[in-house]
Amino acid sequence: MPMHRIELSPDIVARVTRRRGGKLHAYDTLNPATTALVVIDMQNVWVKEGMPAFSPYCAAIVPNINRLAAAARRAGSKVYWVRAVYGDDAPQTWSAYMDFLDRGQMEDMLDALTDGNEGAELWHELDVQPEDEITIKRRFSALIQGSSDLGERLTAAGIDTLIITGTATNVCCESTARDAFMLNYRTLMVSDANATSSDEAHNASLNALFNRFADVFTTDEVVGLLDASASTAVAAE
Secondary structure: OOOOOOOOOHHHHHHHHHHOOOOOOOOOOOOHHHEEEEEEOOEHHHHOOOOOOOOHHHHHOHHHHHHHHHHHHHHOOEEEEEEEOOOOOHHHHOHHHHOOOOHHHHHHHHHHOOOOOHHHOEOOOOOOOOOOEEEEEOOOOOOOOOOOOHHHHHHHHOOOEEEEEEEOHHHHHHHHHHHHHHOOOEEEEEEEEEEOOOHHHHHHHHHHHHHHOOEEEOHHHHHHHHHHHHHHHHHHO
16 A cells, blocks of 8 residues: 655745744654544545545555554553544534535445444554544544544543544544644644545645644654653653
8 A cells, every 4th residue: 555755845844944943843742641642534434445435545554553552552642543423413414514525425425434334433453452542523623613522531631732643634634633733732743644545635734734733743753752751751750
């Protein structure tokens, strides 16, 4: 399966670096107790070949997501798996969305994203552990009012920093990242642990987020931050 070719705009990188006083990244440390990995919509409908919204880029990011989940647990951070479920109420409560696809395509998507159907289940190669949390969302953003209980869960756990991964980079992941930032979460987007339908769409989203809404890191960089935070916590004991 192909990986996205990631290209941050040199102009945006230069602009952001100037804005940050010569620093490329806003965040150079993580507090594991207040950090969470959020994995968006890594469900069969997007990851499994032959499903209505399949993208070949989705399966390729699974190993990176699993690495991040393992690093988060090592550091003592929480992992949240978010599933999109639209099929039961979207035709009534989200009629605007119904206008964006023809009837046949929309029926296929709604059927796939009905709870209990194959398309709505998490991809079988994801390393979901018993201590992780799984929640359902009913809009693109997991944090917009009425979409899910993720916000309440994060608040209850004392989370202030989100590491965003999953699919689609430019739809549900970007929507969640933007709302996270506006809700005052320190927001990290992982460039090679998000996926969508094309390199063009992926990079347009990363550039827009990096410019104003999120810090953008690679999987290796985030694992490094998590491992460093775990080491610091052990040394402080």
